[in-house]
Amino acid sequence: MAKLKIGSLPDDKPVKVSLELPASVHRDLVAYAKVLAGESGQPISDPGKLVAAMLARFMATDRGFAKLRRASQSRTGEG
Template sequence: MTTSKKLRLGPLPKLESTKLTFACPASLRADLDRYAALHGQTYGETVDPATLIPHMLEAFMAGDRGFKRAGRK
């Protein structure tokens, strides 16, 4: 099943990675699980919620104008 609308986070590229461990509220974990399920339905590839986190953070920082301005100084 695919949705008619695309998600903000598109298909995931293959990247070199390092491991980072963090704690999050149970409600955020539930949202990540739901997002991963929807992402899998949309793009036809099952993805673990932990795999989404770096891509979400990268998209968040890319859209943060204050972060971009601070990086230019």
């Protein structure tokens, strides 16, 4: 079985964001939720909850973003 890029969803305080998705993206999100539920054994009642984990994974693996973020933080003195 293929390894999915996201695992279990973290239990974190959410921030509400509203967005519209193309129907094809929503269908894929629902399908991904079904596969993930099958692998993890945890039912996913709202496939929309996967979006945050997917975005976090995308940003964490985007080398260009990480490089620019580090450069920005070093200029501003943030940690």
